[in-house]
Amino acid sequence: MDKERIGFIGVGLMGHGMARNIVEKGWPLTVLAHRNRAPVEDLKSRGAAEAGSPRTLAEESDIVILCVTGSPQVEAVVSGPDGLASAGKPLLVCDCSTSDPSSTVRLAADLSAKDVTLIDAPLSRTPKDAEEGTLDVMVGGDPAAVERAWPVLEAFSQRIIRTGPVGTGHTMKLLNNFLAMGYAAIYAEALALGAKAGITPQVFDGVIRGGRMDCGFYQTFMQYVLERDRDAHKFALANGLKDMSYLAAFANAAGMANPVGAAVRNSFALAVGAGRGEDYVPMLSDIVAEMNGVAPAGT
Template sequence: MTKERVGFVGLGLMGRGMARNILKKGWPLAVLAHRSRTAVEALVAEGATEVSSARALAESCDVIVLCVTGSPEVAAVVDGPEGLASAGKPLVIIDCSTSDPAQTMALASRLTERGITLIDAPLSRTPKDAEAGTLDVMVGGAPEIVARVRPIIDCFAGRVVETGPTGTGHTIKLLNNFLAMGYATLYSEALALGAKAGLSPQVFDQVIRGGRMDCGFYQTFFKYVLERDRNAHQFAIRNALKDMTYLAGFAAASEFANPLGAAVRNSFAGAVGAGKAEDYVPMLSDFIAEANGVSLVPKD
């Protein structure tokens, strides 16, 4: 069976591992530089083809995987003057970003009129899982389209959950990130309050680790807190704020009171306002601690 030609945009922390797995598992792959050339050059050396524009990518491919930041970036790649849609040919676009569900559904509706099908397939887990091909993927789309592209998604996924129509993948992803960023905020405030009372992060960890409140997110968060490993959880605070802002919009559109979401968002907004946008999420703990006049770093 001839494999469909796959294009990839967004070769960042997650995307480069995903694209490499698609290529390693035998799919013809074309790539477009988005922010950095490092991953593009590595993939070309491994057998991928580079193209110069989103339009050229669409012209040479059947299925396009997007792994960019959010809705504005997706719209720019798809609807821009030299965007994917400008090629004027049928395509399936797999949007692996974390986007606003309302914007995803509106874009999908517009693209249908042009013979392009958009499905949402946001991700969970870490860049290490992207490299290993063991990401969790939440897929929203028509069953027949999901079945068509499932072999491509399986290249980088360890677990796939089909969530329903297009837009439901991005909805459940926002709820997933609400839980994760909620944990980050809780951990940060609990650590700072503990430090005020003279309790170290090490003592905190001895109580939590291995108990009912332990989880994978806790472990990567505390790998930074305890070991100061900046790369333990590579998800930027600016992206956390972006996702919680999408959640606020989703709640407002649903006429749903979301006070906890507002509190979580404000924690990240405060960090971004203080110049911490490019820090990773576990570093929120330092921001909260410093704002309360304590430090989580052991004294020499």
């Protein structure tokens, strides 16, 4: 049986590896033109085609994968004047971005009247996992649509978890990122407090690593702290703030107080407000240290 034609919008840090796995595993792939030519040209060298607009990409695709910054970008490429929906054809859109669940639910309802089905399939793990095809995927949506998208999701993932109806994937992703960004804020403060007391990052790591508080996120965070490996965890502080802002809006809509989430968001807001939004999450350790008169590790 012929494989469905796949469109891909957002071939950035995560998207490039995902799209490479799709094209190398035999799907006809069309990617959207992007100002960063390197990933586009790499994918074209592997057999992908390029479209100049979302509408043109939709015309060449049966399933479209989105991996963009967040809900405003998703809404623009789907519903904008030259967006996917303007092609006027049946389409399955799979949003792998970290989006606002309320936007996802609303957009899915609007698109259904245009014969466009939206499912949400946000991701966990890192760009390295995207390249290796070992991402975790949380997928919400109509069961038949999820089943149809499943083989494509498998091309870049090691684990796919069904979360329920459309919007629940993005809700679970916000909870996942709340834990991750919360850990980052705690690690950064703990390291600065330790430094004030003369405890080095090496001693800190000697106690935590291999113990009950160790985890994969801790290891990539500390890879930057100890080795100054800027690329250990490539997720921008500005994106962390965006996700925590989505979480705050979600909690507000649910009528629930989330004081810990507010504290974590403020840690990221301080970093972004200080002009460090493009730094990666482990660099929060440097920012908290500097704000408290402590020399960052390794400097």
